[in-house]
Amino acid sequence: MIKVFMNPKPREAYQRKLECFFNDYEFVYEEDRDAEVIIGSVKPEQIREFRNLKWFQSYAVGVDAYTKKGVLPEGVILCNAPHVHSREVAEHAFASILSAVKKLHLYRDDQHQNRWKDEGPVKEFSRLRVCIVGFGDIGNILAKMLKGLNMHVIGVKRTMSEKPDYLDELYLKEDLYKAISDVDVVVSILPGAGENVHLFTLDTFKKMRKDTIFVNVGRGNLYSEETLRKVLDEHIIETFVSDVYEKEPLDPESELWRYDNLVITPHVAGGYHLESAYEAFIDLCIENLTRYKEGRKLLNVVEERFDR
Amino acid sequence: MIKVFMNPKPREAYQRKLECFFNDYEFVYEEDRDAEVIIGSVKPEQIREFRNLKWFQSYAVGVDAYTKKGVLPEGVILCNAPHVHSREVAEHAFASILSAVKKLHLYRDDQHQNRWKDEGPVKEFSRLRVCIVGFGDIGNILAKMLKGLNMHVIGVKRTMSEKPDYLDELYLKEDLYKAISDVDVVVSILPGAGENVHLFTLDTFKKMRKDTIFVNVGRGNLYSEETLRKVLDEHIIETFVSDVYEKEPLDPESELWRYDNLVITPHVAGGYHLESAYEAFIDLCIENLTRYKEGRKLLNVVEERFDR
Numbered sequence: 001m002i003k004v005f006m007n008p009k010p011r012e013a014y015q016r017k018l019e020c021f022f023n024d025y026e027f028v029y030e031e032d033r034d035a036e037v038i039i040g041s042v043k044p045e046q047i048r049e050f051r052n053l054k055w056f057q058s059y060a061v062g063v064d065a066y067t068k069k070g071v072l073p074e075g076v077i078l079c080n081a082p083h084v085h086s087r088e089v090a091e092h093a094f095a096s097i098l099s100a101v102k103k104l105h106l107y108r109d110d111q112h113q114n115r116w117k118d119e120g121p122v123k124e125f126s127r128l129r130v131c132i133v134g135f136g137d138i139g140n141i142l143a144k145m146l147k148g149l150n151m152h153v154i155g156v157k158r159t160m161s162e163k164p165d166y167l168d169e170l171y172l173k174e175d176l177y178k179a180i181s182d183v184d185v186v187v188s189i190l191p192g193a194g195e196n197v198h199l200f201t202l203d204t205f206k207k208m209r210k211d212t213i214f215v216n217v218g219r220g221n222l223y224s225e226e227t228l229r230k231v232l233d234e235h236i237i238e239t240f241v242s243d244v245y246e247k248e249p250l251d252p253e254s255e256l257w258r259y260d261n262l263v264i265t266p267h268v269a270g271g272y273h274l275e276s277a278y279e280a281f282i283d284l285c286i287e288n289l290t291r292y293k294e295g296r297k298l299l300n301v302v303e304e305r306f307d308r
Numbered sequence: 309m310i311k312v313f314m315n316p317k318p319r320e321a322y323q324r325k326l327e328c329f330f331n332d333y334e335f336v337y338e339e340d341r342d343a344e345v346i347i348g349s350v351k352p353e354q355i356r357e358f359r360n361l362k363w364f365q366s367y368a369v370g371v372d373a374y375t376k377k378g379v380l381p382e383g384v385i386l387c388n389a390p391h392v393h394s395r396e397v398a399e400h401a402f403a404s405i406l407s408a409v410k411k412l413h414l415y416r417d418d419q420h421q422n423r424w425k426d427e428g429p430v431k432e433f434s435r436l437r438v439c440i441v442g443f444g445d446i447g448n449i450l451a452k453m454l455k456g457l458n459m460h461v462i463g464v465k466r467t468m469s470e471k472p473d474y475l476d477e478l479y480l481k482e483d484l485y486k487a488i489s490d491v492d493v494v495v496s497i498l499p500g501a502g503e504n505v506h507l508f509t510l511d512t513f514k515k516m517r518k519d520t521i522f523v524n525v526g527r528g529n530l531y532s533e534e535t536l537r538k539v540l541d542e543h544i545i546e547t548f549v550s551d552v553y554e555k556e557p558l559d560p561e562s563e564l565w566r567y568d569n570l571v572i573t574p575h576v577a578g579g580y581h582l583e584s585a586y587e588a589f590i591d592l593c594i595e596n597l598t599r600y601k602e603g604r605k606l607l608n609v610v611e612e613r614f615d616r
Contacts, residue, residue, distance in 0.1 A: 087432070088430075088432075091410070091432065091433055092410055092430075094406065095406040095407055095409065095410040095412060096410075096412065098402065098403040098406055098407070099403055099406070099407040099412050101403065102399070102400055102403040102404075104403060104404065104407050104412070104413075104571075104573070105412075105416050107571075107572065107573045107574070107576075108413050108416040108417070108571070109416070109420075110572075110574070111565055111571070111572045112417075112420060112565075114560045114561075114562070114565040115560070116557040116558050116560075116574045117574060118574060118576055118579075119576070120581075121580075121581050121582070121583065122396075122400075122581045122582065123582075124395070124396075124399065124582045124583065124584050125399055127583075127584075145456075145457065148453075148456035148457070149453065149456070249424040250424050252422045252423070252424075253422075254422070257419055257420075257422040263412075263416070263419075264415065264418075264419045265412070265415045266415070266418070266424045266425060266426060268415075268426055268427070271426075272429075273428075273429050273430045274429070274430065274431075274432045275429065275432065275435075276432050276435075
């Protein structure tokens with residue numbers, strides 16, 4: 001029997017599902033240092049205490065904390081969980097876009113002030129032009145939803161591929177400025193990889209129209225906090241919607257909270273807020289547990305570790 | 309030349325459009341008491357000062373203020389402008405639903421408190437069941453948008469008709485309780501006509517699930533303010549989203565502003581917040597101005613006036 005420590009403990013239905021699938025694994029839900037497999041999450045500083053560990057299946061996409069030298073013992077396989085969060089991030093972005101277009105955040109502010117105030121004209125969905133920067137898994141789901149409302153949808157990605165039907169235009173990253181220069185909404189779903197750090201400068205935002213809504217559900221280091229504050233202070237664009245920040249969590253003393261042209265959500269677009277995301281994670285675990293016991297190559301192995 | 313007083317003055321492009329269409333009308337945009345036709349809005353107490361008035365084309369749907377005895381001189385034709393607002397109301401309702409489902413109003417509240425807080429799980433669009441009470445023009449547009457996200461959509465209307473493809477279930481008003489008893493979202497688009505006044509009692513809301521989101525873009529007299537406050541105080545349902553109120557505007561001293569489980573917008577779902585709504589109104593005016601000069605029956609004549 002191979003011992004698998006699952007943390008956090010899944011709901012009972014999922015426990016039963018896993019136990020029904022496998023006879024060769026013993027699933028434990030309280031910390032057990034003898035575990036050969038960890039599924040979910042364990043603090044980086046504690047992971048070396050699992051002496052028999054051979055495989056760590058993280059529930060996250062970003063596993064930077066575990067790829068640093070000295071965190072995982074050599075030989076331990078590390079897997080992450082991409083894709084399972086795509087739908088929840090796309091849905092959060094979609095709702096955030098529509099809410100900002102209809103100025104619902106301003107009406108909530110007015111409510112806090114006991115203020116009955118008409119915030120003026122709003123744009124019609126079918127007349128919106130939206131540019132998705134970082135057009136991958138999430139971008140595809142989001143584009144389909146936007147196209148369902150007859151919006152004009154533009155994608156920007158690193159390498160060219162065939163343009164899907166639900167996209168009106170597809171650009172390479174070199175043409176970013178062209179893609180974002182005449183749209184109502186820019187959505188960033190760019191990951192926090194090296195080349196994207198501070199990719200957006202004040203100049204990038206100045207390339208957008210003044211009535212643009214910018215939505216960031218990618219990574220908060222896409223621009224510096226200095227740039228962000230300049231964009232907000234100088235009203236370079238109309239509304240800034242952000243789920244991610246250069247330093248998280250935001251400090252209670254942060255100046256960012258007070259901006260009415262900044263809509264803050266606390267990195268909740270992903271993170272298993274949808275039940276189906278967890279279901280997809282369990283399915284990934286079932287696939288990888290099957291492969292592991294058969295000695296086959298696992299899915300989503302993170303190879304580039306120990307490099308920092 | 310028939311003198312037409314347009315109030316408020318439309319944008320220049322619309323003025324040109326009307327003037328290009330018609331040689332037989334003189335359009336004036338400053339108050340002129342000699343006008344034979346008024347298009348748009350004039351205060352009920354001032355309308356009798358227009359001695360030559362023969363036709364008043366209101367830009368509103370609800371024209372109760374003009375159907376009261378003594379407001380309009382006998383023989384003056386009154387027309388309203390239904391349908392032109394349907395898309396804007398449907399879009400406002402749609403954005404309000406998605407925003408509430410993703411708890412965006414709570415995150416805005418947290419922002420006001422400098423609070424980085426995860427508000428917990430949210431529901432997936434494709435797993436939502438939505439019931440639209442008052443399934444007319446607006447309801448049809450809204451249902452199509454909801455179905456585009458693969459929701460289960462239920463309609464409730466007064467008289468039976470064929471169920472459109474984008475609706476999963478259609479009920480008569482007699483079966484209201486059945487229709488609203490097991491859904492995630494109830495949307496009311498009911499007009500404020502007699503039979504709907506205080507149609508929803510505390511009992512009606514108790515028939516809904518505790519996790520239901522209720523959205524009212526119909527009329528605020530669907531329930532008493534006492535019922536509304538009980539629903540909010542006792543947390544009968546999860547979130548109450550309202551664009552309309554029994555007494556409008558809400559008083560700055562109203563107790564309603566302070567509820568975090570009530571999302572307030574100040575009767576802005578309709579009211580020409582979309583450019584296309586005004587375009588549709590101008591198209592209606594062109595049609596009716598053509599009919600008027602040819603002596604044909606006008607569209608949207610409100611017959612039941614002087615009855616109160």
